[in-house]
Amino acid sequence: MKIKKIRLDLGLEKSLRVIHITDSHLSYADEQDTEFTHTQAVKRRDCFRADSNATEYGDDYAAEQLRRGVAYAADADLLVLTGDVIDFYSHANLVLAQEILKDANYLCTAGNHEFAYRVGEPDLETTKLERLPEVQKYFKTDLRFASRQIGGVNFVAVDDCYDNFAEFQIALLEQELEKGLPILLFLHSPLPTAPLGGDAVEATRNMNELINRRSDLIKAVFAGHWHGDGIYLLPGGRVQYVQAGGFRDALGEIEIY
Numbered sequence: 295m296k297i298k299k300i301r302l303d304l305g306l307e308k309s310l311r312v313i314h315i316t317d318s319h320l321s322y323a324d325e326q327d328t329e330f331t332h333t334q335a336v337k338r339r340d341c342f343r344a345d346s347n348a349t350e351y352g353d354d355y356a357a358e359q360l361r362r363g364v365a366y367a368a369d370a371d372l373l374v375l376t377g378d379v380i381d382f383y384s385h386a387n388l389v390l391a392q393e394i395l396k397d398a399n400y401l402c403t404a405g406n407h408e409f410a411y412r413v414g415e416p417d418l419e420t421t422k423l424e425r426l427p428e429v430q431k432y433f434k435t436d437l438r439f440a441s442r443q444i445g446g447v448n449f450v451a452v453d454d455c456y457d458n459f460a461e462f463q464i465a466l467l468e469q470e471l472e473k474g475l476p477i478l479l480f481l482h483s484p485l486p487t488a489p490l491g492g493d494a495v496e497a498t499r500n501m502n503e504l505i506n507r508r509s510d511l512i513k514a515v516f517a518g519h520w521h522g523d524g525i526y527l528l529p530g531g532r533v534q535y536v537q538a539g540g541f542r543d544a545l546g547e548i549e550i551y
């Protein structure tokens with residue numbers, strides 16, 4: 295397991311340990327899925343296995359790596375998943391994700407792949423909203439906005455899986471800011487490192503502006519989606535940590551002290 299250790303000084307009396315897993319890309323099909331999905335599952339598993347150099351566990355490598363990550367987080371204060379837990383919208387993937395995560399203490403945000411029946415189909419907001427109620431049934435926390443306050447820190451997970459935000463998420467983030475605790479923000483898609491221009495969708499521009507303006511409380515951002523590790527400076531002097539994909543047997547271990 296490739297563990298990226300991050301230490302954040304928030305002046306806590308008692309330190310916290312949080313595990314960040316993203317982009318596991320489970321790729322499976324079962325008897326409730328279509329023939330197309332069965333073919334896609336085999337192709338996609340082969341493609342991620344080649345990318346990850348996984349040699350263990352045969353066809354189950356993606357699921358086993360996620361299981362090991364979840365087990366590693368068992369005694370942590372929190373596990374945060376930032377989307378693409380599954381590679382495509384299938385019954386097998388959703389049931390498996392639910393089974394692996396059933397005992398975990400987690401927050402999870404959506405990734406773009408959670409709503410893709412066919413990998414590569416256009417990312418349409420309407421399709422996502424149609425499939426969201428079904429996908430949501432298999433996860434314990436709200437995939438579009440969820441928060442948890444632990445030991446003086448507010449962990450906030452927000453869905454930006456198509457690089458966009460919605461108006462209701464701005465209002466919810468403002469409510470979180472009113473709590474006055476330092477916030478660690480978890481997203482699927484990394485934030486742009488410069489303020490958005492006037493051509494961006496209004497809610498997305500306003501959310502970015504709010505995140506940038508409130509660097510007093512939003513202390514760091516954690517994201518996935520790019521599948522490789524990266525560290526980027528955001529406006530306001532905060533760091534954005536992009537976590538490598540779980541399908542590469544990678545996770546982030548954040549110690550907050």
Ligand SMILES: [Fe+2]
Nearest residue numbers: 317378519520
């Ligand atoms: Fe991904």
Ligand SMILES: [Fe+2]
Nearest residue numbers: 378405406519
């Ligand atoms: Fe993604």
